[in-house]
Amino acid sequence: MISVELAPLWQEQGQQSIFRHLLECNSQPGVIANLGPWLEQESALLAVLATLLDSSVTIHDLNTLVTPGDRRRLNVPDAPLAEARFIVADGTQAPPADFQPHLGTLDSPELGATVILQGQRLGQGRLHLDCCGPGILGQRTLHLDGFDAAWFTHRAQWVQHFPLGAELILVDATQVVFLPRTTRISMG
Numbered sequence: 001m002i003s004v005e006l007a008p009l010w011q012e013q014g015q016q017s018i019f020r021h022l023l024e025c026n027s028q029p030g031v032i033a034n035l036g037p038w039l040e041q042e043s044a045l046l047a048v049l050a051t052l053l054d055s056s057v058t059i060h061d062l063n064t065l066v067t068p069g070d071r072r073r074l075n076v077p078d079a080p081l082a083e084a085r086f087i088v089a090d091g092t093q094a095p096p097a098d099f100q101p102h103l104g105t106l107d108s109p110e111l112g113a114t115v116i117l118q119g120q121r122l123g124q125g126r127l128h129l130d131c132c133g134p135g136i137l138g139q140r141t142l143h144l145d146g147f148d149a150a151w152f153t154h155r156a157q158w159v160q161h162f163p164l165g166a167e168l169i170l171v172d173a174t175q176v177v178f179l180p181r182t183t184r185i186s187m188g
Contacts (some may be wrong), residue, residue: 119172
């Protein structure tokens with residue numbers, strides 16, 4: 001019998017640890033979590049997807065960031081952009097002008113999409129977001145490198161009719177940060 005050793009992010013204990021970090025990020029918007037201890041050659045993007053997705057949700061990979069092998073392991077069905085529950089995109093590139101995730105409905109705002117942006121670096125960079133709202137005492141500033149500012153302009157439009165909106169998760173190679181629709185953001 002051949003034994004295959006799975007990377008920590010594909011094992012139960014690794015996914016539970018990553019999930020706890022993701023919950024903490026969601027409850028404290030703008031706080032950066034390091035997922036490096038559960039990554040070998042994988043990225044934070046893949047760790048987030050492996051932890052949050054299963055066959056009951058849909059994905060749209062706007063820029064083909066997820067490899068075919070990882071797509072098979074994730075076992076998540078594809079969907080058109082307007083219908084996908086999770087959208088993966090290259091945050092270094094501006095979104096298409098007509099980019100519009102599903103924002104939920106007044107009866108079911110929880111059906112709004114989660115957009116996961118892969119950028120270069122969290123916690124450093126010239127672009128900074130001043131965040132306030134639930135889970136933030138006063139204000140929290142998030143510095144970003146390699147994220148196109150147009151994503152945050154689009155996000156302002158998505159969340160303007162709260163409770164409708166989309167959640168935003170930012171990742172770099174090993175780190176993750178959440179910006180839920182309840183977080184108010186101004187760019188500097």
